Amino acid sequence: MVRRAGDPPPRILYGVIELQHLTKRYGGTLAVDDLSFAVAPGHVTGFLGPNGAGKSTTMRLILGLDAPTSGQALVNGRRYTSFRKPLREVGALLDASAVHGGRSAYNHLLCMARANGIGLKRVVQVLEQVGLASVARKRVGGISLGMKQRLGIASALLGNPGVLMFDEPVNGLDPDGVRWIRDLLRSLAAEGRTILLSSHLMSAMALTAERIVIIGRGRLITEATVAELTARHRSLEDAYMALTSGSLEYGAA
Amino acid sequence: MKAVLASEWLKLRSVRSTYLILGIGLSTVLLGLALAASAAGMYDAAPPTQQARARIADLEEAFAIIPQLCMGVLGTLAMTSEYTTGMIRTSLALVPRRWPVLAAKSMVVGSLGLFVGVLAVFGTYFAARGALGDRFSGAYATAVGDRVPLLVSLSLTVLVFALLGVGLGALLRSAAGATAVIVALVYGLPMIIDKIPEPWSERLGSLMIGALPRQITGDIIATSVYGSSLSPPVAAVVMVAYATVPLTIASWLLCRRDA
Numbered sequence: 001m002v003r004r005a006g007d008p009p010p011r012i013l014y015g016v017i018e019l020q021h022l023t024k025r026y027g028g029t030l031a032v033d034d035l036s037f038a039v040a041p042g043h044v045t046g047f048l049g050p051n052g053a054g055k056s057t058t059m060r061l062i063l064g065l066d067a068p069t070s071g072q073a074l075v076n077g078r079r080y081t082s083f084r085k086p087l088r089e090v091g092a093l094l095d096a097s098a099v100h101g102g103r104s105a106y107n108h109l110l111c112m113a114r115a116n117g118i119g120l121k122r123v124v125q126v127l128e129q130v131g132l133a134s135v136a137r138k139r140v141g142g143i144s145l146g147m148k149q150r151l152g153i154a155s156a157l158l159g160n161p162g163v164l165m166f167d168e169p170v171n172g173l174d175p176d177g178v179r180w181i182r183d184l185l186r187s188l189a190a191e192g193r194t195i196l197l198s199s200h201l202m203s204a205m206a207l208t209a210e211r212i213v214i215i216g217r218g219r220l221i222t223e224a225t226v227a228e229l230t231a232r233h234r235s236l237e238d239a240y241m242a243l244t245s246g247s248l249e250y251g252a253a
Numbered sequence: 254m255k256a257v258l259a260s261e262w263l264k265l266r267s268v269r270s271t272y273l274i275l276g277i278g279l280s281t282v283l284l285g286l287a288l289a290a291s292a293a294g295m296y297d298a299a300p301p302t303q304q305a306r307a308r309i310a311d312l313e314e315a316f317a318i319i320p321q322l323c324m325g326v327l328g329t330l331a332m333t334s335e336y337t338t339g340m341i342r343t344s345l346a347l348v349p350r351r352w353p354v355l356a357a358k359s360m361v362v363g364s365l366g367l368f369v370g371v372l373a374v375f376g377t378y379f380a381a382r383g384a385l386g387d388r389f390s391g392a393y394a395t396a397v398g399d400r401v402p403l404l405v406s407l408s409l410t411v412l413v414f415a416l417l418g419v420g421l422g423a424l425l426r427s428a429a430g431a432t433a434v435i436v437a438l439v440y441g442l443p444m445i446i447d448k449i450p451e452p453w454s455e456r457l458g459s460l461m462i463g464a465l466p467r468q469i470t471g472d473i474i475a476t477s478v479y480g481s482s483l484s485p486p487v488a489a490v491v492m493v494a495y496a497t498v499p500l501t502i503a504s505w506l507l508c509r510r511d512a
Contacts, residue, residue: 063346066511081349092346098339100268107267115260115347155343 016040016194017062017163021071024057024218031057033218034071039196041162044189046209046226047198050244054218055198056094059165063092075163087116087159093166096152101141105132105151108140112155126154131180145172153181163194170199182208202237206230214240216247254353261357265365270330278323278369278411285312285377289384296388309389313377314466317407318439320373321414321462324366325435328418331362333428345512352504359419359500366415370408378404406466413462413496420499423507438462447478455480465492 017039024032032054039045049055060066062073064080072079075090083089099108109123127136130150135143140151149172156164166185170178178201185208189195199205205212206226214221221243222229226236233239265271292309299307332355335341348354378400387394414435421431439462446457458464458480467473468488473481483491 060342060512063342064349065342065345083349086349087347094342095339098342100264100334100338100340102268102270103264104267107263111260111263111267112343112347114263115257115344117256 016076017165017196018074018077019058019062019071020074022058022061022068022073023070024054024061024066025069030218032061032068035215035218035220036071037213037220037223039194039213040211041192041194042189043210044185044195044197044208046205046212047196047215048200048205048212048240048244049198049215049221050247052217053215053244053247055215056167057218058215059092059094059167059196059198062165063090063094085116085159087112087118087161089159089161090163090165091156091159091161092164093149093152093156093169095167096145096148096169096171099140099148099151102139104137105140105143105147105154106136108151109155109158113158116159118159122158122160126157129157130154146174146177149173149177149181153184162192163196164188165196167198168200169197170201170204178204202235202240206236212236214243216244219247221247254357257348257353257357258360260347261354261361265331265361268334271327274323274327274330275365275369278320278327279373279376281316281319281373282376282380284319285316286380286384288312289381293384293386293388296385304388305390307389309385309392311392312381313374313404314407316377317374317410318463320369320411322435322439324362324369324411324415325418325439326432327365328362328415328420329422329428329431329435330418331358332419332422333426333431336426337428342512345507351508355419355423355500355504355507359416362415362419363412366412367408370411373411374404374408402470403466403472406469409492410462410466413492416496416500420496420501420503423503424499443478446480455482459483459488460491462492462495464488 019035019037022032022035023030035054035058047055047058057066061068062075062080080086080090103111106123106127109126110120113119113123124133127133130153132147132150132154135147140148143151149169153166153169156166169181173181182204185195185197197205197209209226211223211225212229213223229239230236233242289312296304296307335344344354345351382393385393418431418435421434422428425431425434443458443461443463446454446461448454449457458478459468459482461479464477464479464481465488467477468481468483469485469492471485
């Protein structure tokens with residue numbers, strides 16, 4: 001069968017993220033402490049926790065950027081570092097500003113696509129999907145943070161992966177953009193993808209996610225559905241406050 | 254590997270600094286031509302007794318410092334810009350084995366280094382040869398074939414600097430740090446080594462990158478600021494080491510350090 005370069009391979013989107021006793025120690029600090037949970041396909045899973053709780057570190061460990069001290073993180077049953085074309089398995093947005101300001105959005109995506117054997121057609125497709133087609137040729141240094149977030153989302157979608165991770169993707173987006181990303185994430189989940197979303201915006205999270213994982217000081221605090229959490233507390237925000245009150249790293253006395 | 258090469262080639266092509274650096278590196282030829290033309294004018298205006306004593310340095314050797322520094326900086330920036338922008342995390346997430354990123358970057362920057370080196374060195378030589386004719390006791394009137402080994406050897410130093418830049422950039426992860434080391438290797442160290450007592454001045458001076466082309470081809474001249482105590486094969490090994498040792502250590506670290 002001949003496959004054109006622009007088309008991602010046809011396959012079932014269902015994916016899964018599994019953390020097994022994942023632990024990461026930097027010098028004397030335990031950033032992630034024996035963390036075990038699974039993220040299932042078909043809905044958005046919210047990833048919550050105070051600043052310094054270890055959310056970003058966990059995502060870096062899943063992406064093989066940092067090596068775990070012990071335990072492991074598996075994506076679709078495999079370690080991330082074993083993938084030869086990882087963009088087709090996992091798409092991630094960790095830091096939207098981590099792009100070369102002198103490169104255009106189009107070239108930035110094309111650099112990424114080339115490294116994983118993805119064609120030009122797909123680059124144009126995701127640029128249109130995130131609404132950046134009109135500024136695609138502009139240098140990234142000159143576009144707004146909200147547009148950079150859209151570029152980051154485009155880069156996560158590039159390989160049409162079954163597993164997606166987003167770290168604070170709504171920072172810098174206008175209300176329109178916030179609603180857009182909520183709808184986008186929900187529709188991606190409805191296609192059967194696995195989505196892990198970290199955010200500090202509780203009201204938006206309550207509208208987007210179906211399941212919630214809360215961590216604090218690197219440890220799992222709770223894993224529940226939004227419905228379960230809001231049944232026991234007045235809102236997701238109240239539930240979050242009550243559950244994380246003991247594990248604030250940086251809080252006013 | 255082909256995919257990573259395509260990606261790294263586009264990374265280099267899609268930022269303006271690359272073109273600026275290449276332009277400066279290649280402008281060497283124009284500078285060489287200008288200096289040779291002005292030297293020819295001065296020579297023609299001088300009385301015959303002075304003409305007989307007048308000497309001129311090998312301009313392609315003296316000016317090689319420009320493409321050397323340019324390509325060293327290009328190699329450095331190709332690597333450190335990934336760290337300063339945070340793009341390195343994306344690059345390493347795309348290629349989890351990691352070393353292919355460094356290998357591809359080295360190949361791409363190295364190819365440009367070789368290209369610029371050959372163009373700048375040979376270009377400057379032929380520009381000077383054209384402008385000077387048989388002036389300065391026929392310094393540029395010898396057969397081209399006799400000069401080719403040294404010109405090739407000089408061109409290769411530009412490739413060495415390009416790879417050294419990538420290696421140091423990956424090791425130090427800081428453009429300022431890596432550039433400082435490169436400038437020190439070109440300028441600072443030779444000046445210091447020139448002032449230390451013998452036999453160390455000669456021994457260490459022979460190890461400087463600028464000293465290697467003539468030691469490799471055996472074109473030793475008395476006026477050199479460098480030492481000349483290495484045999485051609487040893488000098489060649491030292492030159493290869495400059496390019497590969499930092500890269501090898503950097504590759505080992507890249508695969509082990511957290512990104």
